[in-house]
Amino acid sequence: MKKFLAFGSLAIALLIGGCSGPDSSSSDQISAGQESTVSDLTGVWSDKTVETVDSEDTWMEAVITEGTISIDWVSDGGDTRWIYWVGTFDSKIEGALPQKVVSERNAEETDTALLASSDDTKEFTFEDGQLSYSQSALGQTRKIVLEKQSAGNGAPFSTSQEESPVVEIVDSGFGQNGTFTQGVVIVTSTGERSVGEFVTVSVNFLGAEGEILSTEEQVESFNWVGQELVLPISFLTDRSDVTVASMDPSVTLSNYGGGEFWSCPPCRF
Template identity: 35%
Template sequence: MKKTIALLAATAMLIGLAACGTTSATTGNDDGSTTTQQQEKPKPADLTGTWKQTNSKSDDSWMEATISGDSIEINWVGQDTKSLYWKGSYEAPSEAGDWKWTSKGDTETMKTALMTSQDDTKDFAYSADKQELTYEASMLGTTMTIRMSKQ
């Protein structure tokens, strides 16, 4: 009778834990008993903040992105300069893992800057494994994949 009550109580606890948005795993112990472990559901990455180019070929020139709210802004950064390259929409991840979005450019802001992209949209990708943001940048007929890490 005690084993039946214990089994029912354990089952009720598992159902309660599943309702809380967690998963549980039961593992066997050396003594023949079982242990229930909780695992939290993975959360989407928070990409807000400042990102810096990791594959620049120069120590004093790189690209820097700032993600805030629903926008992303990318600048060319030099020793004493900062020039706008992209300003557009940002779509935050809604699930854990890799993430991709297409940013729509703020053409009104970008049309007055000399070093901006000529594209109407720009594709961005986030790799959860590498914790890396990537996109393509073109200048003077050359296209390069820009790789960035969060600062």
């Protein structure tokens, strides 16, 4: 019964927006005045974070690997999936944006799928961090826009070879009372790539000679751009003669709690 209801919600979405249709294939030349970039599109993409998505319970999700793209209709809060597209895909593209990628459908994977597109090819456009394609049925066509949710290698998504960090340490400090030291690190989200990702703050508590007395970690996640997270990090020693002189915090970011590494100089209280 659960799957029947989920299929009904998908059918309504299909009637409104369409399921499949002809896509044009082109290799339009991009203006030479635009900046050239190298983009790795491998990872998980979804229209769930796009404002135009029809329902919070039904969305489209694409998984791109080296040479392949697969797109599913997802419903019932993620419990139910139907294949929409499986085909070839050039995941690494180079040149000025926008870029177009033409995917050839894998008939063996899609011919027996109830909600799969029957098109032989489908054209995708990558621009401004979004991947889009057309979807048509019953004489209606709509544009589907996907945004990257996570990178294929577990690292934050980057559309260029050099990009500023999207998480920063705003402030930090500590206080010691006997054998107990309480540290606090404040970090902020400075870019959309950090939303939904895990932030791991690591702190080295240092002695008077700069020696590491202890290394402690705390993990949190960002919910919106500009959010500040206050992460308490404590250190307990069994020696009353141990004095913490400074703390050295660093921060990593990824969808698994680790990734690119940025650090700040030792922060003194």
